[in-house]
Amino acid sequence: MDMFVIQGGTRLRGEVKISGAKNAALPIMAACLLTNEECVIRSVPDLADTRHLITLLESLGARVRRDESDALHIKVEDESISLADYESVRRMRASICVLGPLLARRGKAEVSMPGGCAIGDRPINLHLRGMEALGAKIHLDGGNIITESQRLQGTDIFLGGPFGSTVLGTANVMTAACLAQGRTVIEATACEPEVIDLGDFLNSMGAKVSGHGTPRIIVEGVDELHGTDYEIIPDRIEAGTFMIAAAITNGELILKGCRTEHLMALIDRLNLIGVEIERIDKDDTVRVSSARRLNPVDITTQPYPGFPTDLQAQLMTLLCLADGNSIITEKIFPDRFMHTAELNRMGAMLRKEGPTVVVQGVRELIGAPVMASDLRASAALVLAGMVARGQTEVLRVYHIDRGYEHIERKLNPVGAQIERVKEND
Ligand code: EPZ
Numbered sequence: 001m002d003m004f005v006i007q008g009g010t011r012l013r014g015e016v017k018i019s020g021a022k023n024a025a026l027p028i029m030a031a032c033l034l035t036n037e038e039c040v041i042r043s044v045p046d047l048a049d050t051r052h053l054i055t056l057l058e059s060l061g062a063r064v065r066r067d068e069s070d071a072l073h074i075k076v077e078d079e080s081i082s083l084a085d086y087e088s089v090r091r092m093r094a095s096i097c098v099l100g101p102l103l104a105r106r107g108k109a110e111v112s113m114p115g116g117c118a119i120g121d122r123p124i125n126l127h128l129r130g131m132e133a134l135g136a137k138i139h140l141d142g143g144n145i146i147t148e149s150q151r152l153q154g155t156d157i158f159l160g161g162p163f164g165s166t167v168l169g170t171a172n173v174m175t176a177a178c179l180a181q182g183r184t185v186i187e188a189t190a191c192e193p194e195v196i197d198l199g200d201f202l203n204s205m206g207a208k209v210s211g212h213g214t215p216r217i218i219v220e221g222v223d224e225l226h227g228t229d230y231e232i233i234p235d236r237i238e239a240g241t242f243m244i245a246a247a248i249t250n251g252e253l254i255l256k257g258c259r260t261e262h263l264m265a266l267i268d269r270l271n272l273i274g275v276e277i278e279r280i281d282k283d284d285t286v287r288v289s290s291a292r293r294l295n296p297v298d299i300t301t302q303p304y305p306g307f308p309t310d311l312q313a314q315l316m317t318l319l320c321l322a323d324g325n326s327i328i329t330e331k332i333f334p335d336r337f338m339h340t341a342e343l344n345r346m347g348a349m350l351r352k353e354g355p356t357v358v359v360q361g362v363r364e365l366i367g368a369p370v371m372a373s374d375l376r377a378s379a380a381l382v383l384a385g386m387v388a389r390g391q392t393e394v395l396r397v398y399h400i401d402r403g404y405e406h407i408e409r410k411l412n413p414v415g416a417q418i419e420r421v422k423e424n425d
Contacts, residue, residue, distance in 0.1 A: 002401075004394040004408065006385030007417035008367055012251035014414035016242050018258050019045040019405045021235040024194040026094045027171040028201045028232060029053050032074040033060065033101035034179060035205060037227030044072045044232065048402045049092055056088045056095055060102070075227075079106050086112040086143060092402075093122045100127075100172030103136055103147050104179040110146045118374035120335040126159055126166045130173035133157040134180055152180035154221050160188030163332055164303040165215070167192050174199060177219035178207040184219045191215060192304040193262045197233045204228040234284065236262040237310045238404060241379050243267075244314045245411065247275040247290040248321065248387045253414060258286045265307040269315065272297045273322065296324035296361060301332045313339045313380035319359045320348040321387065326359040339377035342370040346384055346392070367392040375403040382407065386416050395423055 020043030030053065032039040044050055046066075054064045054072075061078030082102045089095045089112040102109035114122045128138055128145065134157075136149040154177065159169055170190040175198070177184035189195070191213050199212025205228045208220035234257040243263070246253035247270065260267060260279060267277050274291040296319060301309040309332040319326040320343060330336050334355035344350055345368045349360035367390035372378030378400040385392030394400075397420070400407055408418040 001395070001423045002397050002420050003423045004382060004385070004397050005419045005421055006367070006382065006392045006394065008385055008388035008390060008392060010249065010386070010415045010417055012246055012249045012253055012386070012411065012415045015254040015256060016410050016414060017256045018234045018239045018242070019043070020232045021194055021197070022047055022049055022403050023167070023192070023237070024197040024232045025050055026053055027097040027168065027175070027194070027198045028230070029057065029072070029074060030097040030101050031175050031198065031202060031205070032062065033057070033076060033098060034105050034175065035225045035227055036076045036079070038073055038075040039205070039227050040229040041072045041074065042229075042231040045235065045405045047405055048398065049094065052088070052092045053095065056084060056098065059088070060084070060098065082106045082108045082110055084111040088112070089114050093117060094168060096124055096127060097168050097171055099131065099147065100176035103131060103149060104152055104176040107150060108146070108148045110144050112144050113140070118338050118377070120333040124169070126161045126169040127172045130157050130159060130169060130186070131176065134173070134176055134184065152176055154180045154182030154184040154219070156185045156187070158187045165190035167195060170195050170217070171198050174209060174212065174217055174219060175202065177221060178202050178209065178225060179223075180219070180221040182221055184221065186217045186219070187215065189215055189217045190303060193233055193236060193259070201228070201230050204230050233262070234259055237308065237376070239263060240266045240308070240311045241314050241383070241404070243270060243275070243277065243288045244318050245383055245386065246288040247273070247294075248318050248383050249415070250290055250292055251415065252287065252289040254280070254285060254287050256285050259284050260286060265305060266311055266315070269297050269299060269307065273318065294318065294322040296322040296326040296359070298327045300329040303332070309333055309336060310376050312336065313376045314383055316340070316350070316357065316359060317343060317380045317383045320350070320362060320365060320384070322359070322361040324361050326361070327356060328359060329356045331355070338373035339380045342377070342381055343384055345370055346388055364389055366390060369393040369395065372396045372399040375399050379404060379407070382418065386411070
């Protein structure tokens, strides 16, 4: 396994290009199962997660290739297999996003029940509620969820859960409803930009989706969908991570392909902390810089447009160095705090009380060997290593490769000192 050896104390300065959004790419790639015509998807990032989904789509009869302009071409050639097995789902929870397209197009989907993961349980009860409402018969066999249906029937569905809306649950139900007979109204849907992107992608295939981006989505079912050529949105979580990287190193970064309208909740907090985000021209380019003195703030993660849970660990790291105490409450994944113990190893003063962490600001972080546990926690540890005194080793960086396209190749040219080495070297 790889680890990062990071020399702290350098200030980041320069320009970084934001990649396409992982969490838009995954459900959009899965939606290509809805047709046997070729779909071309542009700006799909080259990540462990997207490569993993390509393998799964190929096992489901799709031919996938990247062309010389880095666009992904997906064309289904064999629709006889409808199994997403345990190996697939165990390695990536988001494999569940093939459920809706498989059921809608092939009348059957067999998907392994996702187990838990480092950020908490990953139930799919809301996904299944949606499939059942559309007329699917569902049973559990050997850890696999088997859903079968003749043609799905449009209906009204309430998709809200105890933690609010579900992003991939919304993706699955919206996607399945595209080939259902009649109208489907989905209430309490996720409003994330990635859901909007998926709805726009489906419409580019000839679907009739409206209201995506609001808590009520309406889908008029159609008989067939055709191929398309589509460009996905930039990755707001990568952009937010790099905004925090500029702030924590007291540097100045120019981020190209950063849609500030997707990051209002983070920008709101960063402004209060003392970080300046300035749009420097029309095509999604921003300059990020920060004052030396950082103010403490309180954060509560919420469904979009609230503060994103996927930026909680990264902002916690910045707040470790604020002048005063901050309170961070996790309302989406209450256990998503595996990074706190690792940050405390670096001299942070974090105290977890249930779904809340009290962050007591300290003067500095000190380099140490730390362990990555999940995708965003590992990004937080890289941020910590860049600002800490001395050297930090971040182990198990395969977590970070799942969601950041060669992060050290983006950060080293603007001043970071991150070396990728084999853990047993
Ligand atoms: C998506 O996961 C993202 N992944 C996650 O990003 C992100 O953290 C999450 O949304 C929340 O924003 C992708 O888009 C690939 P949810 P998803 O269903 O859809 C509960 C990353 O770092 N719930 O919106 O799986 C669930 O337990 C990843 O890129 C149910 O109770 O998350 C959670 O508490 C990590 N029943 C809450 O809803 C269900 O059937 C939100 O989960 C489904 C979810």
